[in-house]
Amino acid sequence: MSSNFDAIICNSGSEIYYPSLNPDAKSPGSAYLVDSDYYPHIDYRWGGDSLRNTLVRWATSINEKSKDNNTPVITEIDSGSDHCHAFEVNDPTTVPPYKELKRFIRIQALRCYPVYCQYRHRINVIPVLASRPQALRYLHVRWGIDLSNVVVFVGESGDSDYEGLLGGVHKNVVLKGTCRDTSNIHINRNYPLEHVVSTDHPNTVECEDCSTEGIAAALNKLGVGKS
Structure with missing residues (x-):
């Protein structure tokens, strides 16, 4: 495969x-x-338009509960994909917590996976078998990419699927000082992040300086690039 x-x-x-x-x-x-x-690989029981209609009704119910009926809280937007139903959030403080949306999906027996992203200003609803880690595994299976040579750059926190990015055999660089203010996404986490993800793992390093030199130094610690 080409480098x-x-x-x-x-x-x-x-x-x-x-x-x-x-x-x-x-x-x-x-x-x-x-x-x-x-x-x-991800299409199993994907709801398509029927799922979209259910999500639109959910968004409408949230908007109807809003004190300001002139400005919708949640607006459906075009994701450009048949496998992602996307919603723009105008006021993140009025959107139900992530745990509540997952509960709604479970009660409705919907085969999908919600992701709160962009500091809770956007909600992506994707197939239950889809995720960013799953996409990495697919690239390994289809193209033979050695995941132990893959480096994933993340902030101190991130989208609601953040924890899934830090597991596996790939390497991680945590960019300190970025994506700090995401507590409104992870507000329902009732355990410390370090109980799930250890920064002491040899495949994970923290980068205090996000300059070119700082990132190069972090990669050197992982054994990637020139020393």
């Missing part, structure tokens, strides 16, 4: 794209090609 292989994981892990070898300057969408072979 300059590129793949872009989008929509919380429900889409994988590759740069096109022959992009058309007149068609911006031709710059990337979607990996349609990824869909059979």
Whole structure:
């Protein structure tokens, strides 16, 4: 496999794209090609339009409870994908906690997985088998990528699927000082993060200086790049 292989994981892990070898300057969408072979891996009992209708009704019920009926709390937006139903959140303080949305999905017996992201200003609902870690595993299976050579850059916190990014055989660089203010996403976590993810693991290093030199030093600690 070429050493300059590129793949872009989008929509919380429900889409994988590759740069096109022959992009058309007149068609911006031709710059990337979607990996349609990824869909059979995540498509199991994906609700599609019926799921979307249920989620829209849920969003409508939240908007109706809002004190300011002139401005909707949650608005459906186009994710550009058939495997991601996306909603924009105008006021994160009025949106139900992540745990409550998961409870609603469980009661409705919906086969999907919600992700609170962008500091709780966006909600992605994706197939239950899809995730960013799952996309990494797929790239390993399809293209033979050695995950032990993969480095994942994360902040001190992140989206509601943050914990899943730190497990596995890949290496992690935690960028200190970034993505700190996400307590409203993880408000229902009733355990310390270090009980799940250990920063003492040899595959995880913290980067205090997010400059080029600081990141290079962190990669050197992981045995990646030039010393």
